[in-house]
Amino acid sequence: MTAARITRGLAITVAIPTALFLTSSTALAASAGATADPVGVTNTETVQAQLDPSGKVRGARVYEQLSFTGKGRAKVANPVSTDGLRNLDGFGGLSVKNGSMNVDLAVDGEERLRTVSDFDKSKLPIKVAVTYTLNGKKLRKPSDAVGKSGRLAAQYVVENTSAKPRTITVTDGYGKKVSEETDVVIPMVGQLATVLPPGFADVSSNEANKAGDGKGGTKLSFTVTLFPPVGAASAEFGWSADVKDAVIPEAELTALPVSPLDSPTFKTAVDGYDSGAQKGTDLVEGGTALDANLIKLRDGAEKLLSGLLQLNEGAKTLNAGLADQAAPGADKLSTGAKELRNGLGELDRGAGLLREKTGEAAKGADKLDKGAGELQKGTKSLDAGADQLKSGTGKLADGLGQATKKAPALVDGLNQVSGGLKGVEDGLVQMYGGVGGLPAKAKPLHAGVKQLRDGIGSVSDGDTLLGGLETLKKQLAAAGPGIDKMRGGVHCASDALNAVSNGKPVGTYDAACYGAAAAALNGPAGALNTGPESNPVKKLILDSLLAQLGSISDPAPDLDKALPDDAKLQAALAYLKGRLTERAVPGIGKLQCGLDNRVVGCPSSAAGLVQGLGLVDAGVGALVSGVVASVQGGIGDSNDAPANKTLRGGINGLQSGVGQIQAGGKTLLAGLNELSGGATQLDAGAGALAAGTQRLKAGTGVLVNGTSQLDNGLFLLADGTGQLADGVGKASTGSQQLATGSSDLATGIGGAAEGSKKLSDGLQTAADGAPALPQGVNRLSTEGAKVLTASGAETALDFGRRTAVLTASADRAKTEGMPVGAPEGATATSAYSLKLAGASGEGGRSWVRLLAAVGVCVLAVGGVGLIRRRFAA
Template sequence: MTARRITRGLAVAIAVPSAFVLSTSQALAASSALSAGPVTVTNTETVQARLDPSGKVEGARIYEQLAFVGTGKVKLANPVSTDSLRNLDSFGGFSVKDGKMAVDLSVNGEQRIRTVSDFDRKKLPIKVAVTYTLNGKKLSKPSDVVGKKGRLEAHYVVENTSAKTESVTITDGYGKQIVEEADVVIPMVGQLTTVLPPEFADVTSAEANKAGDGKGGTKLSFTATLFPPVGAATAEFGWAAEVKDAIVPEAELTALPVSPLESPTFKTAVSGYQSGAEKGADLVEGGTTLDSNLIRLRDGAQKLLSGLLQLNAGAKTLNEGLANQAAPGATKLSGGATRLADGLAELESGASRLRTKTGEAAKGADKLDKGAGELQKGAKDLAAGAGRLKTGTGKLASGLDEATGKAPALIDGLNKVSGGLKSVEDGLGQMYGGIGQLPTKAKGLHDGMAQLRAGIGSVGAEGTLLGGLESLKKQLAASGPGIDKMRGGVHCAADALTAVSKGKPVGTYDEACYGAAAAQLNGPAGALNVGPETNPVKKMILDSVIAQMGSMGDPVPDLDKPLPDSAKLQVALAYLKGRLTQRAVPGIAQLQCGLDNRVSGCPDSEPGLMQGLMAVDAGVTQLVSGVVASVQGGIGTSKDTPASKTLRGGVNGLQGGIGQIQAGGKTLLAGLTQLSDGADQLDTGAGALSTGTGKLKAGAGVLANGTGQLGNGLGLLAGGTGKLADGVGQAKTGSDQLAQGSKDLATGIGSAAEGSGKLADGLTTATEQAPAIPDGAGRLSKEGAKVLTKNGADTARDFGRRYSLLSAAADRAKTESMPFGSPEGATGATAYSLKLAGATGEGDRSWIRLLAGLAVFGVAIGATSLLRRRATS
């Protein structure tokens, strides 16, 4: 079904208008690729045949054209028909050898050579046969139609006669290569057109595209895809009409060879057939896998049936055990658990009373233990204090000794500090002079800022940043009207193309688009354009161009987002205008304001870069002047004192203080020596105090241990009675839960017994129905999976055959599409034009008129002679 749909769709969609083919063949030749070399060569062969009204060939000619584009020397041999070979461009002849025309010339730009020669009518790859029927009766020859009246029918049969038997290789659904013999044609597409005169009424056709010819007649166009499997080697179509004084109209068949593997029109079919073959192979593989799994399902179902039989027997045994044994035992367990709960309740009451009395005794022991502990702690603190006193006096003595030894070093350090302060004083003097040079060094910074301000400039100064931005803003702002004119022009062009494609009523051509021509187009000239374009290819091109232009009313996309790829020309122009006038121009204005807020329209509250540079320039001057004065003032002079609050005044004060510290250091050294001797005596007394407090600590520890042991004993007794009461309480709680659980167990076992009975019944039903599973799996394998596999193989083979036929036809199109072939390295193209003559009876009428005229002439001569004889007599 898929293959037939693809075939029918392509056969209906493909059209090759003859007028378009013939009018553009030379253009195609001249515009071929220019990248093959210094000179590119295109060879076109157009075969024109004359046919009588029935389709019999009366003569044929072949027109050859060689088109050269580029610059350089060309030397080639072009295969041609040598029968009556003639030059269409001049009176000169050609050098022909072994059926090839020798060409040797120099090309500079574009050049062409055209010839015509006779073509063997027997070698035409396409033929036409026409039959006519009048009022249901077939006519023996077309001329019998002339002058008749009634319902006239014409039947055309167009056949591609290029078929020859070739071997094609097909891959079936199982991956095997199969070779078959098939008729392969040179693939062609064609179109037959004819125009029925205005006297033909009620024209009907099941296959043709109908349109008016602009003169009252009816133009019929039949299209045909003349190669399988997309189409067929033979196509049939026709028309019928009511006639009076009938004639046989002329007709023309044009055909072009095509390559289905390269033509964009047929790529869908090729890929569809190739994909269909692959899908068929996938279907075979899937069907085979499905069949294998169904066999496994059948075997597993048989094992399941065996297991269900065993499970059914076990369920019956479970039901008997639960109902006859477990349920009565659970009832007895529930009664015993209730009696155990009552006994534990009495035991819990006695244990609670014992725990209360033991707790009161334990509280007294706790108080005694607390007092002994506090005594022990005080003894410990006393012993620790005595130890710390002894240690401290020892450290004091040691520290005084160390201080006495290091005092001389302190005095030496102070001497060094005095020398360092002198160095600081010298450095501050140099710093005072260096700071004074700062204003001169800041001049380069002022110059750089002046250059920056000059570069920013103003909106009226050319060559500056602000001047350039102002010019750019004006140019962008002025682009809006120009783009509007472009949109208007595109709108008028779309209107004109629409008028050509679909026709336009007279009176609807406005002067805005058509100018002075509007008056003519709204009158007789416009009446000629009423009705749609009759050439389908030209109409398709016009409609495509109109669609790309779009409409003035189409919505403009969001300017802050990229332009969509689907946007039409008029929308793109509107988007461009918005981007320039609504985004670019305001952006440049903001950039100008950022450079200098004195530009017109800029807010005064937001200074620009120019204002910032001016402020920085002024600030640098103020900063340099202020820093010099401030730093020099902070450093001070050599005569300053600490009261001056300068660095040099402070250094001078430090130098005086250092002298006083040196004198005090000597006095400190003497006092430290006396303090060291007193510390040694204090250390001796602290040792005796530490020994006494150690003995007090030992006695307090013995008392604390005794009271602690008493408290522990009472605590253990209270804890034991408490644990006894807690254990009894827990035992009672457990017995209550046991009693309730035993009741629930008895109830649950009863429910389980009932459920096991239902389980046994369900398993019995399942055991009875289970045999249907392996039987169904077997049938599904035989009637489903295997059929699916076969259909997949048939599909793969059918699509593979179609693809192979297209591939073989494409090979013939590459090598045999041209009757004589192209020169080596040239691009070739071929077209066939078969013109069927009409029959109007004008030839017979001309003979009758000639004979009548001769008779009248004879009578006139006789009458003249008679009058002359009478006059002479």
Template sequence: MSARNRRRSTIIGVSGLSLAVAGVVAPGAFAAETVDGDVKVSNTETVQIQTDASGKVDTKRVYDQLVLIGKGKVDISNPVSTSGLRNLDGFGGFDVRDGKVRVKTSVDGTKKYRSVSTFTKQLPIDVKATYTLDGKKIEPGDVVGKSGELEVRYVITNTTGTTEDVTYKNGTGAEVSAPERVVVPMVASMTTVLPSSFTKVQTDGANAAGDGRGGTQLSFTMTLIPPIGKATAEIGYKAQVKDAVIPAASISALPVDPLQNTSFATAASGYSGGAETGQDLTAGATQIDTNVLKLRDGASDLVDGIIQLRDGADKLSKGLQDDAAPGAKKLAKGAGDLDAGAKKLSGGTGDLSDGATKLKKGAGQLSDGTDKLSAGANKLNKGASDLSDGLKTAAAGGPALLEGVAQLKAGAQSVDAGLVKLSAATTAGGTTFKNTFANSVDGAITAFVDGFAPSLNGALDNLNALVQASSATPTEKATFAGNVAGTKTGLKNGLKSAMDGNLAPPLKSGVNNGVDQLTGGVAGGVGTPTSTIPDGNGGQGPSLRNGVAQLIGGLTKLEGKGGELADGLKKLSTGAGQLKDGTGDLSKGAGDLDAGAGALSKGTGDLKAGTEKLDAGAGALKDGTGKLSDGASKLSDGLGTAASGSGQLAEGLDTAAESAPALPEGAERLSKEGTSQLVQRGDATAVDFGKRYALLEAGAKRAASAQPYGSPEGATALTAYKYEIAGESGEDSANLKRGIAAIALLAMAGAVATIRRRRILG
């Protein structure tokens, strides 16, 4: 080795040793981090990844930049990757200990420290690229020079997911926890330029523009933030190619805080609002379901009351038909018989008066019959006394009978009024309940749509903002903005229409059917009173109010004839008293006649006077028994009508009792199939949106510490990942061929030179 070469080797060796020594520090710990004065510290870690055309990683480097701005002194430690660490601002090394670079300096303005080293952490993004030509999968290198339809697909996956317990609230406001996959929220964009030989380009939602040289520039945006987006995005394009190449592509990825980033905060707020709306919907539906169950319980009580009323009506009908009506008929027959006897008695007293006159003329002939007359008079006196006492008792019971009829009529009228109120209240309540429930469902759906729409609008606004910030033409931007505005309206209207068409109808139908069953059962049982009594031959049909009306009608007739009955009983009682007095006189006269025939003339005169009184009493008795007969007949007719009406009442209550169980059954079905389902859907909505927001919160916490190596304490930390996906153009193969040819030429030249040297030497 020449002296010159040895000297150069020595210089290089010393320089390399100096660089190596510069990266080593003496043992000992760094001092505590301090910043004296007004100095702001920011640290940026930018990771650059080189891959082949399929996405396989070739190299990973991290570029670290520490910026100090202000005036003062700093003594800080910056975590870095120490593998292959190099200073990008000069040839000097760093003061490194435990994976940290110590920076101790004075600042007056701005100072920057830049380094590059090998990235040793796990990459947060995985990239895979596949290629098909005319529908057949092909390796990237084999695409070069081919023609046909080329499809390129990129699959970009956020690989930072870890399983964590996230906490959120359900529809009742109670906190629940569940293990969920939480990622570091990442947004990414990919750009590539297709050469002019790529025609008929089709993309998956990319922004496309010319590159000014005949090519097509594509830009894709990816939101790798569940639940706003998906952890994996698949993008790509198709094109007709000729003499094809594989264009290179570049992907930039950044961790973001979705709760603070303006592009995603609207969606996060929408999830929070959706969770609150779900809780409100659950609370409202729970209240409605509680009221429906109360309605069911009330309907059950109503069923019990109707059954008790039916049983009472059955007893009333049986009493009227089995006891009262037959008794009234017997009373009418007895009154008729009494009236017939009174008529005969009236005729007999006239004959008795005539006989007394004759007796006065022929008193001598009377002596033989005085014993018989005295015995008959005693019996007649006793019968008249019994008749008088019985009629007094009957007359005394008349007012009580009339009072009972009046009370029975008042009770029947109260029942009819209650039935009218029951029917009206049920119908009005059903209508009010259906309207209230329908308004509640419509209000809940409107609140849900209004709460969810902002999140959709926010996402569309974010997309529009990205388009407006892109390199699209003004016309394309204006067109996209118009489409976004129309999409907002269409999404909101579509959501409202879907919920109105799928959720509201079954809920409202369930409520309407249940309430209609309630009002129909009451209306069918109560009915409307008729003016005629069913005749059993196709006449008016039975109903609850019809039976009550028939009962009231019969009692009214009986009540109208009660005065006549009482008056007749009173007169009959008076006539019976007079009859008793007359028979007493007859008995006395007969005794006198038996005691002394000498007083016959006077006795027969008294007899004549007595028979005249008897005739008057018999006439009064005749009038009373006639009225009693008429009253008893009317009482029999009235009780017959009442018995018929009570039968109608019993039949109507039977019908009501049969229909009544449908009321609580309908309310129970409404709860199970309607309101309880609404409670479940409200709870599901609250859980879904609550979980989404909780995932964003958990992701935001991970984003705060997403820098791979970390920054000095108190510094502003920024991170970015840059993926460079290599293309395929065939130049490497051409260079290899040229290299082989050059080696061959050199070999040939060497051989020629050897041959010439041998010739010269030979």
């Protein structure tokens, strides 16, 4: 039995370092003390620990092997554990000094030197703890399961205990160096293997790779990655099976220190963390650029608010000018025109009455003329009709007396008509001047419209409303590519994490995300990542991070609704881009079109505010100019005659006719006075008729001439009163037009005042709502861009921290990976083998057999002694 154990021990001693751990390539190293010798030195250290079934360490040994290849002389000092140090290649002694084994030998080809020594079990960097349950009940010790039946389960906890505090330096997303202290382990990967006997049925395990052992048993292997952040410092796994006459199977954990920066298996993870840190930095840069653009947007919104306030003040000024000045003035003009129309109506009626009376006077003059003719004829029979003459001359004297009395009243009436016409002329002159001053009152209206148009401005002037909107639209449109770049970075980070978590088939690594590494990953290196991550803790972390980033294929969010609370990063970026480029930019374009349809892309059929103000300005100018020109044209000037068909021309003609009537009236008065005197003489000298026949003939001639002049004067008076009536009629018609036009002017200005009030109210509403725009931009900056920047900085810091931990772990693997230490310049590899003993009850039966054997030996010894005594006897 002892020989068998020694044989198995030697086999293990040879097999472990040979089969498991001579996996690294041999490197040429300069031998210590023999710099010219081209001899390569490789040192392998294998720690083998014996554990009881629960994982408690019973003892540990370290197996050392020095391999020399090449030709020349090699001198090395190999650190060793000196406790129980033995030479496994012979019985020769070993030269040990200050904890190192000194070797000096000539090499021609290949030489090996193997040793074994005790290893301080407290220095093991890895430990295993096992608990067993039977039918769900925890067993006090593993051997309690031996010989039992039911559902047996084993739970293994493997822990990397090599953690030491280290200071790492990380660059955050803002380019700042951050120092942190964290625990760093020597990175290890391992595999625990066990074989369940054939009597174990319905074997179940969530973590193991299962296979048959070719003898009816079930082989289980568990792979562990025992270093953060790729894995965890500890791993837990297990199995369960239905058993009869149960035993506890043996198990063996093999673990190797690895350098994650040099291992192809973990190089992808390191590159992924580097890429994640870069993407976080990209997020910070994108968020910072977005925040800067939002600040510009806020400044543009404040300029828009200032422009709206100025526009509102201009609208108030326009409304005040129309409502407080233009509208009351137009009302006064309309009232004065109506009074003028009423006065000219009265004048028209008086002129008609005058024309009627002068007609009657003309008829009387005709009769007088005929009577004078008859008188002239009657003088031939004067002698025969003296009595009749006496009677006729008496009547003539009475009639002439009455005519003489009425003639001065006619002259006074004409003087009054002339004075009234002079007053009308003075009124028309005053009205002409008043209407001429109307354009000066319209100037504030033009100035207000010009101020509105200047405030709106153009898209090329950044200090105006249209220019501010153009700047705002360009800044919002420019945000889309920046957000697309951020989404691309998030997608690449998500792709890298997905590759680590779930694996990617060879040939699917996108060069846009992975850069130059895509070619290597699409080649042989890609075959190392074709399956899902086996470590559940690692996969949980990676999948959780993937869920936070979101998928690039997520459905586009509804921009008409608020962003859902459960939206992920990529969906939030898509929503932000849609809000800026599909809502804000077109809305500002429509606002520009509403201000001015000459902006590029606006429909020419829909007039903007600038065009409307231009029409208002032109319409007001045309209205005022047309009214002034029409009224002044209808009134005329002082040189107009009736042929000019103006008010003042008609008044001038009427005044001329009245003047002629006045001259004729005076002549008529003088003639009547003479006729009255002659009639008196005729009446007084009727007795001396015979003597005064010649004088009578002369008097009748004078009478005929006077009546002829009277008839002509009355004809001229009738003609003048006709012209007066015609002129007054025209003046009345013109005053009617003036009243109608001034009324329309008052109505139009009233409508314009009402429209300007609505414009002022609308601009006030816009000005009241405009402050919400810079406030919203500030919220977008604070709650959007800055949060995005902070998230990117945290992402860069997190991935940078992972990379720094891996780098520190790799440093520990290189400097502390050997259990004892390696010669200077040698290629060094190490491994740990922890064997967990089983429990089968064979130990008790072995003691029974041992006692039986002892009894047989005693009996045999006793028999020999008896024989000797017999022979001696």
